[in-house]
Amino acid sequence: MLGTSLLGRLRRRDPGDVILRRAARLTLVASVVFFGCRYGAGNSTLATYGLFGTIAAGSFAKLPGPAPQRARILVLSLPVVWALIAVGSFLAWSTWAAAGGMLVVGFVVAFAGVGNPRLVGLASAFQLFYILASFPPYQPGTLPARLGGVTLAVVLLAAAEVVLWPDPVPVSYRQRLAAAADGLAAFLDDTAATVTDPHTAGADRDTRRARAYDAMAAIELGRTPATWAPTAAGAQDRALRICAAALREALVEADRLAADAPPEPIPDLAAARLLRSCAETTRVAGRSLSPGAPAVTLADLDVAVARAEAAYPVGTGSVRDAPDVQRLCRDATALALADQVRVFAVGCRVAAGARLDDPHASSGLFEYARHSPWTLYWWQFRSHLAPRSAHLHSSLRLAVALAIARVAAGVLHLNHGFWVLLATLTVLRTSAADTRTELRPAVLGTIIGAVVSGGVMLVVDEPVVYAVVLPITLLLALGVGRLLGPVWQQALFTVLLTVVFAQLGPEGWRLAEARLVDVLLGTVIGVLAGVAMWPRGAGHDLRHNAARYLAVNADAVDQTVQAVLGASPPPDAALDRVRRRMVLVDASYWQYHSERHDPRRRQVNWGAVLSAGHHVLPGAQSLLRRNPPGCLAGWPEAAALLADSAGRLRSAYDTLADEVAHGRTAGPAPVSMTCVDQLDRIRPLLRGADLQSVRHLVEVDRWLAALADSLTHIQRPTADESAGRRREP
Structure with missing residues (x-):
């Protein structure tokens, strides 16, 4: 009965057996690589890097797309993996050199994700390759074996992705x-x-309208996993x-x-x-x-x-x-x-x-499509090199935490200091609240795993026993543990590491003790870094970026109206500022959605707020294509109407920006006035006016009315927005 209940629980948490199939692939590849290198070739270094290469590339890397695409990404990433292992191996001679390298590598690898979302999925794996190589013993002569083990693991894993129980082809963003x-x-x-x-008209118009809005909601970046979203440069x-x-x-x-x-x-x-x-x-x-x-x-x-x-x-x-x-x-x-x-x-x-x-x-x-990819990447990186970039904060926090963990492991002469950094990487999140949430399962699971594995090692000291149970522990740690929850995942991973290192060295039960000490140290460092560096996560950055975004949108609206009235040049600079601010606010919004929030606190309806801002740029560009600057010059009555509408709209944007900056739920915006209502006020002035000018006035006024209408839709946040449900990366 217990086995049946457990199996049913796993099936409910893993529809289609996707996670279990992936764990089976990893188990097979890791077992083949480890046994072939450790017992076939008799090389512990080859076996260590082969096994951890499989786990890093298969479990820590989150890659998008169908199996052939994931396999191609894995193979193409090999040069970067080789470089990271080589740098780590040559810096392992000194704790401070290795920590300095960790600071640079940790930041560069994490921050590179702003240019390509696929690098976000590879970031943790890349960091693990450097971490593993940067610890003693300092043996540059073993570099060929290290590179050979990782290469073998990645190539076999890429092949297994395609031929062994491939995952169902996911729905891509293009399909959405x-x-x-x-x-x-x-x-x-x-x-x-x-x-x-x-x-x-069809009676099912409301149904089609609802379906259209549902399909449109599916392409929102905030609802798309980072590795799938079209956020590359x-x-x-x-x-x-x-x-x-x-x-x-x-x-x-x-x-x-x-x-x-x-x-x-x-x-x-x-x-x-x-x-x-x-x-x-x-x-x-x-x-x-x-x-x-x-x-x-x-x-x-x-x-x-x-x-x-x-x-x-x-x-x-x-x-x-x-x-x-x-x-x-x-x-x-x-x-x-x-x-x-x-x-x-x-x-x-x-x-x-x-x-x-x-x-x-x-x-x-x-016009950007005429520029080289490197130029486009530089523009994207430059946009995120800003004090309020959530991605910049996350990258710096992670790099500093890993560097401190590397120093602590070196100064304390820990035999398995790699585990300290792994624990830091595991618990550290983008907000202090999320980091504290990860602390409990990490510590509790490690204690359970250390007690179990330590007890086993007290009574079993034959390496052949651990060789026999290795595939079972791999399947449990990489598949079942993930389905049962964080505590079980950490406990089973601790047992897995004990089983692996029991075949590589004669440390006995003290291996479990070392694992417990290292994880506790790593979690403490992760928690301290999470509390000391931007502890409020993306929420604070989102408020600031959204307020600035609304402000530059208000400027763009005002300058666009002044341009069509002939009172100012085209608003190219204002629209460019909107584009740059949009990059930051979208990144903050996505990270905010990946964090947990207190459902009892009143939240801003971010989806509606940002939507009100997102209407400005495409609308202004469309308006100016049909209504060039100066098209309404010399019509003072039209200028008075549009100036009044733009002024009220700017005031509404400024009010909303002030409320958002203080984290309050936006209050009701001024009641919008439709295009017809606006023009009815000056209907007598339209008689006798130039036809072309009337057309321009109608289009500009219609645009302003549409922007005002978007502000009226900002109400209390939805249940999903308030709960701040965590999204699977």
């Missing part, structure tokens, strides 16, 4: 993006029917981020169109035809993200936009009769939506590796 595009396309088709004839990941932003903007515009549908049927509405073309382009563009799919073309969308603009106020004439303000606002919204769909389609072409030859890209939105 394609699903979001399909959801938006279905909603656009339904919105087109609603705009054309509200009485015959390269052109394709940048394009995927732009695609996600364009889809969100298009959905908001479509929702606004559906809500403002005309009360009576309009059988031949250009906006409806444009929406159908947008739906088809969105659907095809999303599918083009799949490998081997043809690239999306924009000819049909361009024709639909041209027809919609032909039915829209353009030219050099003037408005003679009372303008149809509702029609003006509706058509402006449809054209703004089409612009976002075009951005999404061009972004899909860039993400698919197509050549950037589209004239639309020359506006600057995709």
